[in-house]
Amino acid sequence: MNSPAKQHPNPGQRPVLTVSGLSVDYEAEHPVHAVRDVDLVLGRGEILGLAGESGCGKSTLAYAVNRLLRPPASVVAGSVTFHDPGGDIDVTGLRGRALREFRWNKLAMVFQGAMNALNPVLNVRTQLEDVIAAHEPGTGKHERRKRCAELLELVGVDPRRLSSYPHELSGGMRQRVMIAMSLALRPDVLVMDEPTTALDVVVQREILAEITRLRAELGFAVVFITHDVSLLLEISDRIAIMYAGRVVEEGSTERLRRAPSHPYTVGLLNSFPGITGERGALHGIPGHTPNLADPLDRCAFAERCPHRRAVCADERPPLVSHVDSPAGAHERVACHAYDPHKYGSGTPASLLRGEFHPTERTEVNL
Numbered sequence: 001m002n003s004p005a006k007q008h009p010n011p012g013q014r015p016v017l018t019v020s021g022l023s024v025d026y027e028a029e030h031p032v033h034a035v036r037d038v039d040l041v042l043g044r045g046e047i048l049g050l051a052g053e054s055g056c057g058k059s060t061l062a063y064a065v066n067r068l069l070r071p072p073a074s075v076v077a078g079s080v081t082f083h084d085p086g087g088d089i090d091v092t093g094l095r096g097r098a099l100r101e102f103r104w105n106k107l108a109m110v111f112q113g114a115m116n117a118l119n120p121v122l123n124v125r126t127q128l129e130d131v132i133a134a135h136e137p138g139t140g141k142h143e144r145r146k147r148c149a150e151l152l153e154l155v156g157v158d159p160r161r162l163s164s165y166p167h168e169l170s171g172g173m174r175q176r177v178m179i180a181m182s183l184a185l186r187p188d189v190l191v192m193d194e195p196t197t198a199l200d201v202v203v204q205r206e207i208l209a210e211i212t213r214l215r216a217e218l219g220f221a222v223v224f225i226t227h228d229v230s231l232l233l234e235i236s237d238r239i240a241i242m243y244a245g246r247v248v249e250e251g252s253t254e255r256l257r258r259a260p261s262h263p264y265t266v267g268l269l270n271s272f273p274g275i276t277g278e279r280g281a282l283h284g285i286p287g288h289t290p291n292l293a294d295p296l297d298r299c300a301f302a303e304r305c306p307h308r309r310a311v312c313a314d315e316r317p318p319l320v321s322h323v324d325s326p327a328g329a330h331e332r333v334a335c336h337a338y339d340p341h342k343y344g345s346g347t348p349a350s351l352l353r354g355e356f357h358p359t360e361r362t363e364v365n366l
């Protein structure tokens with residue numbers, strides 16, 4: 001392992017968003033540390049997948065990046081920087097008008113269950129026009145109408161649907177309208193939180209194809225959040241895996257498919273059927289995610305890990321680069337099993353083969 005290093009995801013590709021040391025707490029009698037010390041770099045035009053089980057902090061991170069956190073949540077450390085051609089923008093420090101101008105224009109969000117977020121008493125045209133009118137008040141009525149029709153066409157919906165109300169549209173169409181809305185001001189970054197989870201598999205595939213087509217056409221970058229890592233293998237350029245508020249592995253999709261390194265990533269990959277329908281034995285990860293109010297100064301996955309040793313219960317493994325990752329590559333993992341000095345022997349062969357056997361567990365008191 002090399003020492004932790006801030007590297008660029010793809011050499012030669014400019015970053016559009018940098019998250020540095022970000023931590024978010026939910027204030028309570030015992031504060032919930034929902035996001036802990038997260039570093040991520042999003043390249044221009046890149047699709048970065050963010051995966052992890054429910055409760056690992058994905059949505060909290062997305063809300064922090066879009067400055068949508070409300071009490072009791074607050075950013076307790078770190079920063080988010082948007083790299084605008086006109087100069088860097090400190091997103092964490094934006095207030096008032098500057099923040100309103102940033103949202104939708106630079107970075108837009110498609111929320112979990114967004115298709116149910118459309119206003120049921122307004123037709124599609126009014127809702128799309130509202131976004132344009134609010135952010136570009138100088139746009140004339142004729143121009144607004146033209147842009148609304150173009151936006152629907154862009155996402156593969158017949159512009160005649162502009163006069164439809166949400167209840168007259170299928171779930172897939174409503175989700176396409178939400179994507180059209182997020183693209184209304186041509187942002188550089190789209191944060192999509194479980195955008196297809198509520199849809200059936202066929203419609204889900206259509207929407208994913210639409211997102212990748214639009215990305216190629218318009219060049220925006222995407223942070224795509226889901227608990228379904230097999231879906232991310234289909235659409236992402238890079239993937240970050242979160243566990244208990246931290247990123248525990250990060251790498252190119254190609255590498256994560258070929259050689260997932262963290263036992264949790266391996267477990268997740270064995271928990272989902274491939275979206276392409278390939279069949280194989282599926283093994284869930286036994287046990288539960290830890291309590292995020294705990295200090296977790298050990299490996300948070302240790303209780304559930306088939307490869308744990310005493311060191312895993314004693315020390316939290318840092319997120320560090322692989323020794324064998326090419327210079328400048330953003331390939332990182334937080335697991336003692338890759339550090340023979342800490343682990344006491346080489347990485348277990350079954351882990352290197354990408355197998356997850358919960359029964360292999362070595363009993364260590366935690």
Ligand SMILES: Nc1ncnc2c1ncn2[C@@H]1O[C@H](COP(=O)(O)OP(=O)(O)OP(=O)(O)O)[C@@H](O)[C@H]1O
Nearest residue numbers: 026032034053054055056057058059060061227292
């Ligand atoms: N208002 C709140 N007060 C206290 N804790 C909260 C609050 N909202 C979320 N949390 C906690 O923060 C942690 C992270 O939640 P978050 O919703 O970000 O996870 P997630 O990975 O997006 O999960 P999901 O996939 O279910 O949306 C969880 O432990 C959750 O219980």
